[in-house]
Amino acid sequence: MLDLKDKLNPSQLSAVSAIDGPVLVIAGAGSGKTRAIEYRVLNLVTKGVRPESILLLTFTRKAAHEMVSRASRHDPRCKHVDGGTFHSFAFKTLKRYSKALGLSNQFSILDESDSAEAIHRCASKLGFFEKDLKFPRKDTLQTILSMSLNKGRSISEILEKEYPHFVKFAPDIQKLKKEYASYKLAKSYLDYDDLLVYLKLLLEIDEMRKLVSSRYRYIMVDEYQDTNALQGDIAYLLAADHKNIMAVGDDAQSIYGFRGSSHKNIMEFPKKFKECMIIKLEENYRSTQTILDVANSVLENMNNKYSKCLVSTREDAGDRPKLNFFKNHYDEAEWIVDKVRQLQSEGLGLEHQAVLFRSAYVSISLQAELSKNGIPYQVFGGLKFYETAHVKDILSHLKIVMNIKDEISWHRVLAMIEGIGPKTADKLTETILGRTSLEDVLGKALNDKCVPARSAKGLARLKAFLKSAKSCDEADPGAVYDLALDYYLPVFKEKFDDWNIRINDLEALRQIASRYDAIEELLADFAIEPPERGVLRVEPKGNSDEKPLTLSTIHSAKGLEWDSVFIIGLIDGVLPSSFSLDNEEEIEEESRLFYVGITRAKNRLFLSLNHEGTRGGITQFNKVSRFVEMPNVQAGLEAKFALEKDGDDGIDLDESDGIEPFYDKESLLNAIINRGRPRF
DNA sequence: CCGCGGAGTGTTTTT
DNA sequence: CACTCCGCGG
Numbered sequence: 001m002l003d004l005k006d007k008l009n010p011s012q013l014s015a016v017s018a019i020d021g022p023v024l025v026i027a028g029a030g031s032g033k034t035r036a037i038e039y040r041v042l043n044l045v046t047k048g049v050r051p052e053s054i055l056l057l058t059f060t061r062k063a064a065h066e067m068v069s070r071a072s073r074h075d076p077r078c079k080h081v082d083g084g085t086f087h088s089f090a091f092k093t094l095k096r097y098s099k100a101l102g103l104s105n106q107f108s109i110l111d112e113s114d115s116a117e118a119i120h121r122c123a124s125k126l127g128f129f130e131k132d133l134k135f136p137r138k139d140t141l142q143t144i145l146s147m148s149l150n151k152g153r154s155i156s157e158i159l160e161k162e163y164p165h166f167v168k169f170a171p172d173i174q175k176l177k178k179e180y181a182s183y184k185l186a187k188s189y190l191d192y193d194d195l196l197v198y199l200k201l202l203l204e205i206d207e208m209r210k211l212v213s214s215r216y217r218y219i220m221v222d223e224y225q226d227t228n229a230l231q232g233d234i235a236y237l238l239a240a241d242h243k244n245i246m247a248v249g250d251d252a253q254s255i256y257g258f259r260g261s262s263h264k265n266i267m268e269f270p271k272k273f274k275e276c277m278i279i280k281l282e283e284n285y286r287s288t289q290t291i292l293d294v295a296n297s298v299l300e301n302m303n304n305k306y307s308k309c310l311v312s313t314r315e316d317a318g319d320r321p322k323l324n325f326f327k328n329h330y331d332e333a334e335w336i337v338d339k340v341r342q343l344q345s346e347g348l349g350l351e352h353q354a355v356l357f358r359s360a361y362v363s364i365s366l367q368a369e370l371s372k373n374g375i376p377y378q379v380f381g382g383l384k385f386y387e388t389a390h391v392k393d394i395l396s397h398l399k400i401v402m403n404i405k406d407e408i409s410w411h412r413v414l415a416m417i418e419g420i421g422p423k424t425a426d427k428l429t430e431t432i433l434g435r436t437s438l439e440d441v442l443g444k445a446l447n448d449k450c451v452p453a454r455s456a457k458g459l460a461r462l463k464a465f466l467k468s469a470k471s472c473d474e475a476d477p478g479a480v481y482d483l484a485l486d487y488y489l490p491v492f493k494e495k496f497d498d499w500n501i502r503i504n505d506l507e508a509l510r511q512i513a514s515r516y517d518a519i520e521e522l523l524a525d526f527a528i529e530p531p532e533r534g535v536l537r538v539e540p541k542g543n544s545d546e547k548p549l550t551l552s553t554i555h556s557a558k559g560l561e562w563d564s565v566f567i568i569g570l571i572d573g574v575l576p577s578s579f580s581l582d583n584e585e586e587i588e589e590e591s592r593l594f595y596v597g598i599t600r601a602k603n604r605l606f607l608s609l610n611h612e613g614t615r616g617g618i619t620q621f622n623k624v625s626r627f628v629e630m631p632n633v634q635a636g637l638e639a640k641f642a643l644e645k646d647g648d649d650g651i652d653l654d655e656s657d658g659i660e661p662f663y664d665k666e667s668l669l670n671a672i673i674n675r676g677r678p679r680f
Numbered sequence: 681c682c683g684c685g686g687a688g689t690g691t692t693t694t695t
Numbered sequence: 696c697a698c699t700c701c702g703c704g705g
Contacts, residue, residue, distance in 0.1 A: 086695080258694085382692095421682045424682085589693095685702095688700080690698095
């Protein structure tokens with residue numbers, strides 16, 4: 001019934017047919033990796049493996065879902081395959097077995113800013129902000145602690161490398177680390193890192209590991225190059241007993257070094273699993289050869305050589321990727337809008353096109369231009385929806401209904417009330433935490449005596465909200481949400497000048513909330529796998545049924561593909577990011593990022609930049625990305641302007657293709673003069 | 681002790 | 696430019 005030979009090449013086939021034992025698949029970009037995973041799941045299930053015993057760890061839940069649903073089309077049993085990110089798997093597993101670690105399973109998840117808040121409280125308690133030294137800020141502290149964990153380095157090492165000016169605080173931060181850890185334990189809080197740390201601890205208990213690995217007999221880990229040491233250990237532990245593990249990855253696409261990931265896990269996989277089978281998927285089914293030529297050149301120019309050289313299986317060479325220079329970001333945005341429209345009129349729907357960028361802010365003027373032209377779009381990456389102040393505000397109200405021990409949320413909710421500031425909120429929170437039930441809190445802890453008179457009204461409203469929320473059906477998150485919104489709305493309007501814009505988010509959130517069966521699930525999902533802001537921000541002005549154009553950071557575009565891809569902001573200081581410029585390793589990561597961006601394109605690739613950068617009101621000239629200037633890369637592109645020395649060697653100026661980039665003589669001159677001048 | 685206004689700072693990528 | 700920190704008036 002399964003005719004695998006027809007659908008797969010020999011390498012894919014061997015990956016798919018491997019059933020027991022460790023397998024490492026090195027899969028180049030566009031080499032049909034998703035397809036291999038899809039068919040392997042299918043093959044396992046067809047061979048009688050229970051789908052529930054297959055665990056598919058991927059980078060996003062979307063990716064897991066995609067592979068599972070494709071496999072399910074061939075065999076509906078595949079739907080029961082378990083999958084998700086390391087973090088969501090950790091959450092689920094800890095919910096189940098937290099008792100083994102002596103933890104309550106009623107924990108709340110702290111996202112990054114909650115965690116920073118908690119760290120701030122701990123640091124204040126230790127008096128670190130009182131000394132008139134410049135102790136690091138809470139976000140910096142959070143980053144330092146998290147980095148130390150994810151990179152497996154001591155706090156001193158991290159400080160020396162990344163924050164040399166803070167080295168003298170190493171002992172204090174060490175103390176803070178302990179304080180923060182015990183704080184979290186006391187409050188039943190887990191931050192993102194704890195999810196992994198505790199999962200690893202759990203799996204190190206022989207009995208528990210046996211339990212978990214008898215449940216999951218077949219482990220598959222996608223994007224293995226982007227796992228960090230902790231995740232590598234978890235993968236190892238999951239498979240330690242049965243050795244049925246397949247890791248899939250591509251060392252050339254490792255782009256999460258900043259989070260402690262490294263392709264080391266790929267390198268070490270064969271050492272950890274001795275008889276491991278190694279399979280390479282090298283043929284590229286996705287892109288035209290001209291696109292791959294540029295991608296290959298990017299890799300060639302790196303010091304860390306990658307053996308890979310992508311070869312297209314496609315007959316058509318395709319158009320040469322284009323490089324366009326624009327005077328400023330308005331022109332760039334306008335041109336992209338025109339081009340997108342043009343492609344659309346040629347029959348290429350918006351859903352087959354994508355605009356990619358290094359950092360979200362680069363896309364702001366494009367977003368404005370798209371809206372102006374009624375082109376629907378969705379943005380992936382950048383500031384998350386759930387990180388905005390108003391969303392965090394309203395979620396805090398739901399959190400305290402669910403968990404009266406949630407100190408951070410209580411504090412946030414109380415301090416919003418008129419007349420209650422940080423101090424009073426502290427005091428109130430403290431008395432609240434001594435109580436065991438919400439009734440108790442409403443009756444005794446929250447009384448008017450401890451707040452100024454002008455806060456009485458707000459406090460009474462809060463109590464009324466909590467009372468009705470508690471009596472509300474917990475299985476109806478929509479109803480509870482409405483109550484919270486009712487309460488929060490006046491506060492919200494007072495707090496934000498731009499509330500009329502932000503209110504869209506709160507309404508979108510209402511829709512999402514009503515889709516859940518329990519508030520607890522909603523809150524967990526929001527912390528661990530939050531909806532992308534973009535999904536909610538589809539511009540409604542266009543034709544309502546039109547599928548939107550994708551705007552995405554390159555990071556968030558990982559694993560995806562489009563017919564036509566625009567990569568904007570090819571500026572030194574943007575891609576590569578200015579933060580990476582003094583560090584060889586980081587620049588290499590940036591170039592892999594460029595590589596990932598390029599290899600998303602199937603048929604058409606447009607690179608662009610604009611020269612008129614603005615910084616603090618002063619106009620500066622942006623210098624073209626060093627990646628584009630690399631010799632073979634430039635040769636592979638059809639550029640609109642020959643810059644500087646190159647003359648017209650290998651550059652084809654004939655085809656104007658309706659593009660109107662421009663410079664007048666003077667600004668071009670300026671651009672050239674300013675080359676080499678550091679931007680920051 | 682709250683909350684406002686001014687000054688100063690650092691500014692990416694994600695679970 | 697947005698967020699945080701600081702100092703002052705109420």
